Amino acid sequence: MTSTKSYLSKNWTFAQLKDTSSGDFGEWLSCSEMPTTVHAELIKQKKIPDPFLGMNEWEVQWVGEATWVFKTTFSVSDEELKKSGANLVFEGLDTYASVNLNGHQILETNNQFVTYRADVKRLLVPGDSNVLVITFPSTFLKGKDLEERHGKLALWNGDSSRLHVRKAQYNYGWDWGPVLLTVGPWRPIYLHTYTAYVSDYRLSTVLSPEFSEATLFAAVTLTPPIATATARVTLKSSDNVVRQEEIKWSQGGAGKLEWNIPIGGKKDEVDLWWPVGYGEQKLYDVEIQVIDERGDMLDELLSRIGFRDAQVIQEPLIDQEGRSFLFQVNGVRIFCGGSNWIPADSFLTTVPEDRYRSWLQLMVDGNQNMVRVWAGGIYESDIFYDICDELGIMVWQDFAFGCGQYPAYDEFIERLIPEAEQNVVRVRHHPSLVIFAGNNEDYQVAESLKLELDYSDETSDFRSTNFPARYIYERVLPDIVERLSDVHYHRASPYSGFHKPTTDKNYGDLHQWNVWHGSQEPWHNWDILAGRFVSEFGMQGFPDIRTVDYWLDGKKEERYPQSRTMNQHNKADGFERRLELYLVENFKHAFDIESYVYYTQVMQAETLASAYRLWRRNWRGKGREYTAGALVWQLNDCWPVTSWAIVDYFLRPKPAYFAIARELRQHTIGMTRREVKLPSGDGRSAAFFTLDTSVEVWGTNSQLSDKPAKLVLEAFDLDVAEWRWKEEKEVILAANSSTELWKGQVPGQPLRHGYSEPVRTIIISGRLLSGDGAVLARYVNWPEPFKYIKFPSVEALNLKLEVTKPDSPSDAEQIRLSSDRPIKGIVLSVEGEGDVKWSDQAIDLVPGDEQVVQAWGLKGRKIHTRFLGDGSA
Incomplete structure (x- = not known):
């Protein structure tokens, strides 16, 4: 008899249990969907704002401190009752819960990230009168109880009791997210009936050193074991069967096979899976069917895999101290440009598959190849990893420990182990998954508090110290990852290794927050702030004005940057001072909200x-991979807010998204401008010196072969329209590398002999052209800070926008931009309902280099432009 899963998705109601002793319930309400959470239901039914x-x-904080009860009735057929096994499976209960079936308690839960399975065979009754009741006491208050018993610990962000609770930590509030302590059955619940079922399987792939052959290892466990059953394993591509074999069971209901398969394009061969930009994302289905001696199907499952080799390389570097920290896939070393990912919503049950796909497609469209699933959220849904597999986005997966001095008492470890084991097993087969990291910034918390942290100690148990979580990160988690997967384990993010602190820029990965946080360096210092792999860095920016107006909810009196409502929708400590610090250092700016x-x-x-x-x-x-990756904090928001996200809650990309996309193209050009003070004579005089301004130009090429190109440099004087300078040269962009292209004094900028001497406003444009004249890359370097620049009048710029209508309504309209003078930071917008999808934003324009922006959804609306010096500030 086939294993079946009957999902309990109907007839659910819920209510607040107001008095536990008397059983006093509030109003019973019908659930609009399942799975769900209390906040999501109460909002839909207009019971809370x-x-x-x-x-x-x-206004809704009371929800997380109340007790809630969910109840349903469900049917069980005679056929289901005839099977030898019946389990109720709860894929996710948030978080503490007592589960009762037909008047009998079957389960107590204490971990949001664990799937629970309860044997209910003896309790089921035929027909539709089976009653399931789930009682959720307040996780917040449970956490307070645990804190009273085990002690208060230090943290960044949220209530300290969260450290004792295995729940998504961001629910307690973060410096970009609200305090919304969700509760409820947040993942599916089903009745699983079976004679026997596949309780565990593992699929591992190994490539030969020359990448000519792949080995697939498959291990299958049947529960309960049936010696006479067989397991048929089939490897399939989209259009053919590559390999098929039946395996027998060894003692204990386990079966294994090993296939050696050539890599190539033939029917009985396999192709490699590659990250986006380096090849195809070839995926294969592995079908496992368990058949009894009569030929009847006992169980079947389908898993999708890819054949690839992924390694983290940490080796000595040439000409610099330290070691690399880089990702190598199928023998190719890859510069990882990407983003950090936080949960897609405060209410995760409201996020459909197409929203996940939209977010991740934005990464690919923005030339990003890696996403880091941050530790303070969740182990993401299966569909998230499936889409990353399909799109070629490498996944950095944190374990769910964020910014805290976590405990390691026995009860806590008991709750943790099934969480780690289950989630490693659940995601380990995904070719996109390239690294597990033990936590986010917990070693940094320990360093800041001067906890007991001897990095040279590799043997202790650590549980008796005031940083006991080292036992988790250095003993428990690496054992689980090594035992259950083939994925690289990294103790934390950031973590330097080699007995170095997390701030060491020469080892491991680095969170570089000395722009914005820390010493609040100018962003122009990124080059000296570099690490071997920068897994966090960022800068805040307001979201789209429509998103701002959404959270203002019609309150026009609050529509200014410093209003109470605006502050409510920016959770970062000191954000007003820090935003203004960077604004006032760099821009002349206005304070109306649009500006x-x-x-x-x-x-x-x-x-x-x-x-x-x-x-x-x-x-x-x-x-010489001195910096091997950069992951911006952050890609997304979980609610409408001003944050470090480069795309806001409503999937509206900010200008930063487009600016990053330009820097992550296959070919790019970069420049840096430096002013050097040269002493005169014997160097003793403070009055006499020379100021020399130089510029350096380089190009990058992520392709695996050299790229010939023409370098075109042009310079413009913003104050003297007639003055121009131009130089061209043939260059070769080295494969998978950066290449230095040009160095010299800023054209037209004379040596100065004092700070009072005027500075010419020279703008330098650099382009790389292919053999047919197509633009491979462009960049415009402006003198900074921008606040010193006297921009020409709008009339003198003669900015032109020519719109070409598409042949088909589904095609993009072409917007051709040109000007007579250089323009900085052009942002396009329209008014009215409906968003426009733009191909580019925050554009720098120079004479003679017109640019084309594609736009979907203009619907005949007038295009507005905003740029520096347009008279708005």
């Missing part, structure tokens, strides 16, 4: 583009 609007977050949105967005774009540009320069070829 939407916490994403205005100040409403603080403030624009200037923070352009600032964010300039900051982040500069980081990627300077750090890709450090990818200088084998042995």
Whole structure:
């Protein structure tokens, strides 16, 4: 008899249990969907205000401190009752719960990230009168109880009791997210009936050193074991069967096979899976069918895999101290440009598959190849990893420990082990998954608090110290990862290794927050702030003005940057001072809300583009991978907010998204401008010196072969329209590397002999052209800070926008931009309902180099432009 899963998705109701002793319930309400959570249901039924609007977050805090009960009735057929096994499976209960079936308690839960299975065979009754009741006491109050018993610990962000609770930590509030303590059956519940079922399987792939052959290892466990059953394993591509074999069971209901398969394009061969930009994302289905001696199907499952080799390389570097930290896939070393990922919503049950796909497609469209699933959220849904497999996005997966001094008492470890084991097993087969990391910034918390942290100690148990979580990160988790997967384990992010602190820029990965946080360096210092792999860095920027207006909810009196409602929708400590620090150092800006949105967005774009540009320069070829990756904090938001996200909650990309996309193209060009003070004579005089301004130009090439190109440099004087300078040369962009292309004084900028001497406003345009004249890359270097620039009048710029209508309504309209003078930071927008999808934003334009922007959804609306010096500030 085939194993069956009957999902319990109907007839659910829920209510608040107001008095546990008397059983006093509030109003019973029908659930609109399942799985679900209390907040999501109460919002739909207008029982609470939407916490994403205005100040409403603080009107719903009582929800997370109440006890809630969910109840349903379900049917069980005679056929299901005839099977030898019947389990109720709960894929996710958030978080503490007591589960009762037909008057009998069957389960107590204490971990949001664990799937629970309860044997209910003896309790089921035929027909539709089976009653399932799930009682959720307040996880917040449970956490407070645990904190009282085990002690208060230190953390960054949220209530300290979260450290004792195995629940998504961001629910307790973060510096970009609200305090919304969700509760409920957040993942599916089903009745599983069976004679026997596949309780575990493992699929591992290994490639030969020359990548000519792949080995597939398959291990299958049947519960209960049936010696006479067989397992048929089939490897299939989209159009044919590659290999098929039946395996017998060894003692204990386990079966194994090993296949050696040539790599190639033939029917009985397999192709490799590659990250986006390096090849195809070839995927194969592995079908496992368990058949009894009569030929009846007992169980079947389908898993999708890819054949690839992924390694983290940490080896000595040429000409610099330290070691590399880079990702190598199928023998190719890859510069990883990508983003950090937080949960897609505060209410995760409201996120459909197409929303996940939209987010991840934005990464690919933005030339990003890696996403880091951050530790303070969840182990993502299966569909997230499936889409990453399909799109070729490498996944960095953190374990769920974020920014805290976590405990390691026995009860806590008991709750943790099934969480880690289950989630490693669940995601280990995905070819996109290239690394597990033990936590986010917990070693940094320990360093900041001067906890007991001897990095040279590799043998202790650590549980008796005041940083007991080292036992988790250095004993428990690496054992689980090594035992159950083939994925590389890294103790934390950031983590240097080699007995170095997390701030050491020469080892491991680095969170570089000395722009914005820390010493609040100018963003122009990214080059000296570089690490071997920068897995976090960022700059805040307001979201789209429509998103701002959404959370204002019609309150016009709050529509200014410093209003109470605006502050409610920015959770970062000191954000007003820090935003203004970077604005006032770099821009002349206005304070009306439209202007403030624009200037923070352009600032964010300039900051982040500069980081990627300077750090890709450090990818200088084998042995010189001085910076091997940059993952911006962050891609997305979980609610409408001003944050470090480069795409806002409503999937509206900020200008920074486009600026990063330009810096992550296959071919890019970069420049840096430096002013050097040269002493006169014997160097003793402070009054006499020379100021020399130089520029350096480089290109990058992520292709695996050299790329010939023409370098075209042009210079313009913003104050003297007639003055131009141009130089061209043939260059070769080295394969998978950066290449230095040109160095010299800024054209037209004379040596100065004092700070009072005027500075010419020289703008330098650089382009790389292919043999047919197509633009491979462009970049415009402006003198900074921008606040010193006297921009020409709008009339003198003569900015032109020519719109070409498409042949088909589904095609993009072409917007051709040209001007008579250089323009900085052009952002396009329209008014009215419906978003426009733009191919580019935050554009720098120079004479003679017109640019084309594609736009979907204009619907005849007038295009508005905003740029520096347009008279708005």
